[in-house]
Amino acid sequence: MGVKSRLAAVEAIPENGSLLFTVREEDGRKEEVVLVRGDDCVEAWKNFCQHETDQRLDRGFGAAMRDGEIICPKHGSMFDACTGHCDNGKAAGSTLVAVDVTVEDGDVYLVDDDCRYLYDGGIDDDDAPGTSSHLTF
Template sequence: MSDRFRVTVEHDDETETALFSDGECALSAGDATVRFNLGESASDDGPVAGDDPKRIVDLDAVPTDSTVRFEARGPSHGVDCILRRIDDAVVAWRNSCPHRPEVPLDPGTGAIVRGDDLVCHKHGAQFSGGEGTCTHGPCAGDALDAVAVAVDDDAVYLTDDRFESARVLGQ
């Protein structure tokens, strides 16, 4: 796992802090112990038995005039991503502006779409519809980080080898 997480447990007058990067972990302070597994998502119970873990959403749920947020999950962590429909095709990128990576293109209410372009709500950068290349703004020439997806049987599937599963965010 490339990401490390700082965990702090405070109990009464005692504080313990440690960095963890993977596996089952436990940290204690006084009478309190926190146990967790960095290889599992705490946000849901995972895919329902029989469901394809790479199935993201029905094609009809992906708008042409905005985006849908989803999390692409790798072996150790998830990545916030967005889907956008262009005719019967769907494109996906990391939900991050190249100018300021901490700024999401979709803050949770859908990204701004002007014509065929996605627009950064914070800086006004414009990204071409299908390619994700910045055509105007502070990161002109840079491109959004593409995430491979495919449409099959009226559903959108994650096909990017960097990730093992996906789930829609904010629903």
Template sequence: MDTLSPATLLCRLDEVPDGGATAIEGVAAVGGESVIVVRRGDELRAWLNICPHAGRRLDYAPGMFLLKDELLICAVHGASFDRNDGACVAGPCRGEHLHALGVELRDGEVWLVLRDRP
């Protein structure tokens, strides 16, 4: 049975552009890694900012992402990820996925919620 671990505040909702993405740096709950938060209205998705192809960040500059239609594109090798589920749909890691993270919107704030497995 999964249990919830303490939530970590990532940012305010208004810090993530509607229809866009941002990076939250140094998130201790995930080993100090960068986290991508993608927003459409009040709907949020989050992943580790690590491309499964070469283990590099997806952003072309800190917190700046290539987004086209429904795709989040890795700036290094062009892998294209579905922004709804993190699946790589084109490029060198086709069929792999970004590492998804649980997020919740609470009173205008974006919270990371991880599950511990006993």
């Protein structure tokens, strides 16, 4: 099992939005992840649509959500926040890429063996005040 990193308190996740953080993939790439609350779930998904994978779900202001579904900002396909599955629009039949998290005592932890936590915010935010990561490759 990989490193377990605390991401946020469950209560800090907006009900109709998301929290964004950046991870380091096994191959060294950075990847953005959205943390969401659905109906009776807390889940994390890679921050890109399955219709066009260069389309981010959260473009820096939190992902748009309605009725427990994440709405792609480009063509409006909606993904179930708990399962990641989409049954509508251009992304119909696809599922978001999951990142493993767990909830303990009201806090959310990243427990994914394939990536590790780098910092809060998007990939471009690593120079933001309050972050300490200035790694370059």
